[in-house]
Amino acid sequence: KVPQNAVTARISLYSFYRTGGEADSYFDNVSLTMNSSAAAPSPAVKGSGLIVNGTASDGMRGWVDPDGLWQTSTNYDGVKEYDSYYFHPKGYRGSNGTRIYQDVNISSYRGMVATLSAQNRAYGSGNDYSMLKMEFFDSYGNLIDSASSAMDQGTSTWHLIQVSANVPQNAVTARISLYSFYRTGSEADSYFDNVSLTMNSSAAVPSPVVKGSGLIVNGTASDGMRGWVDPDGLWQTSTNYDGVKEYDSYYFHPKGYRGSNGTRIYQDVNISSYRGMVATLSAQNRAYGSGNDYSMLKMEFFDSYGNLIDSASSGMDQGTSTWHLIQVSAKVPQNAVTARISLYSFYRTGSEADSYFDNVSLTTDLERVELY
Numbered sequence: 486k487v488p489q490n491a492v493t494a495r496i497s498l499y500s501f502y503r504t505g506g507e508a509d510s511y512f513d514n515v516s517l518t519m520n521s522s523a524a525a526p527s528p529a530v531k532g533s534g535l536i537v538n539g540t541a542s543d544g545m546r547g548w549v550d551p552d553g554l555w556q557t558s559t560n561y562d563g564v565k566e567y568d569s570y571y572f573h574p575k576g577y578r579g580s581n582g583t584r585i586y587q588d589v590n591i592s593s594y595r596g597m598v599a600t601l602s603a604q605n606r607a608y609g610s611g612n613d614y615s616m617l618k619m620e621f622f623d624s625y626g627n628l629i630d631s632a633s634s635a636m637d638q639g640t641s642t643w644h645l646i647q648v649s650a651n652v653p654q655n656a657v658t659a660r661i662s663l664y665s666f667y668r669t670g671s672e673a674d675s676y677f678d679n680v681s682l683t684m685n686s687s688a689a690v691p692s693p694v695v696k697g698s699g700l701i702v703n704g705t706a707s708d709g710m711r712g713w714v715d716p717d718g719l720w721q722t723s724t725n726y727d728g729v730k731e732y733d734s735y736y737f738h739p740k741g742y743r744g745s746n747g748t749r750i751y752q753d754v755n756i757s758s759y760r761g762m763v764a765t766l767s768a769q770n771r772a773y774g775s776g777n778d779y780s781m782l783k784m785e786f787f788d789s790y791g792n793l794i795d796s797a798s799s800g801m802d803q804g805t806s807t808w809h810l811i812q813v814s815a816k817v818p819q820n821a822v823t824a825r826i827s828l829y830s831f832y833r834t835g836s837e838a839d840s841y842f843d844n845v846s847l848t849t850d851l852e853r854v855e856l857y
Contacts, residue, residue: 514540535589536661539603539680541570548585552577555585564676567604567643571678574665578672582616586662589682591621595654598685598763601661602647607639608674614638614666615675616800617648621656629653632812633800636666636781643678649763649814652684700754701826704768704845706735713750717742720750729841732769732808736843739830743837747781751827754847756786760819762849766826767812772804773839779803779831780840782813784847786821794818801831808843817849 487494496517500510537547541557548555554574559566561573577583591599605615617634632650652659661682665675702712706722713720719742722735729738742748756764770780782799797815817824826847830840 513542535591535682535684536680537587539682540568541572541678545572545585547587548572549587550585552583554583561676562608562674564606564608564674567606567676567678571604571676572663572680573676574673576672577665578667580667582664582666583673584618584662584664586660589659589661590657591652591659591684592657594652594684595656597652598649599652599659600647600649600683600685601634601681602645602683603663603680604643604678605637605646606641606643606676608670609639609641612639612670613668613673613675614664614801615646615677616664616666617646618660618662618664618800619648619650620660620662621650621653622658622660623655624657626658629656630810632814635783635796635798635813636801639674650812700756700824700847700849701845702752704847705733706737706843710737710750712752713737714752715750717748719748726841727773727839729771729773729839732771732841732843736769736841737828737845738841739838741837742830743832745832747829747831748838749783749827749829751825754824754826755822756817756824757822759817759849760821762817763814764817764824764847764849765812765814766799766845766847767810768828768845769808769843770802770811771806771808771841773835774804774806777804777835778833778838778840780811780842781829781831782811783825783827783829784813784815785825785827786815786818787823787825788820789822791823794821804839 498512500508502508544557554577555572556575557570557572559570574583601617601619607613615637620631621629623629630653632648634646634648637646663677665673667673709722719739721740722737724731724735739748766782766784772778780802785796786794788794795818797813799811799813802811828842830838832838
């Protein structure tokens with residue numbers, strides 16, 4: 486913390502000689518960040534914040550590779566670097582994704598907004614998927630909360646992906662993961678560079694556990710499908726559909742869907758008063774059984790002419806048999822007028838897509854009004 490009477494901060498890089506002809510210490514991308522901004526912190530600083538070796542310039546130092554598949558390169562399979570080196574898996578063709586991660590002590594940052602970001606690309610457009618994930622653990626190693634970036638569907642150019650979340654008050658460790666998911670071709674082609682974890686002390690993401698809070702109409706499903714558009718005509722509300730018990734009272738779910746592109750419900754929210762703020766879309770979610778069908782949340786921001794400006798999605802949740810929180814956060818663009826809020830269900834196995842949503846919430850860092 487910067488002392489109240491401080492005027493100057495002396496920032497030093499040290500090298501200590503131990504052996505050989507000279508002291509061999511090399512520094513690059515030196516970063517000093519502050520937590521004064523009320524907006525989501527800029528993640529564009531190379532390898533900044535709390536991440537060790539976010540630029541891949543020191544091999545795999547600082548990262549755990551459970552599958553033993555990841556490496557760093559500058560021109561792997563013709564993919565040019567973003568800055569210098571980048572992280573990527575080699576030879577992966579599995580169905581569950583592969584990742585590298587590192588654990589960061591965040592006990593000094595409780596209540597702040599954590600933003601995990603990276604430059605990312607695939608081999609070609611629409612090839613393999615990439616994702617960022619933060620998991621927060623207490624002092625006993627129990628998972629408290631987690632947040633994932635959108636499941637990025639891959640482009641052939643470098644671009645920014647990110648996710649923001651409020652650090653829980655009892656969190657001690659944040660597990661920071663880079664995921665690659667195989668879809669097509671000879672191997673999973675996901676490339677990451679300039680991975681950054683930054684904190685912001687003055688713009689906490691609001692807690693998303695308030696029932697149907699914020700700007701969503703009928704987020705608790707207690708008033709049927711009021712407020713929601715159902716393009717496929719497949720969704721309904723229930724309390725005990727196919728033996729699935731409610732989280733709070735009623736919940737949303739599709740019935741009889743077995744398609745390949747997913748089904749959704751959505752509502753459009755006037756977001757023009759919240760430009761520049763951090764918007765968080767969250768819901769309680771579950772499937773029929775573990776690893777069954779997939780669920781996803783999505784926010785799309787449109788301008789006054791109906792043009793899509795930006796979008797953000799939660800991770801593609803792979804389904805568990807218990808209710809759990811899923812969410813996604815994004816900064817509202819300055820020219821945004823409407824946010825389209827969607828709940829998605831994707832069929833994988835069984836008689837129908839089994840995705841259940843309750844207590845859907847859209848909040849900004851100034852809005853916590855409950856709507857029932």
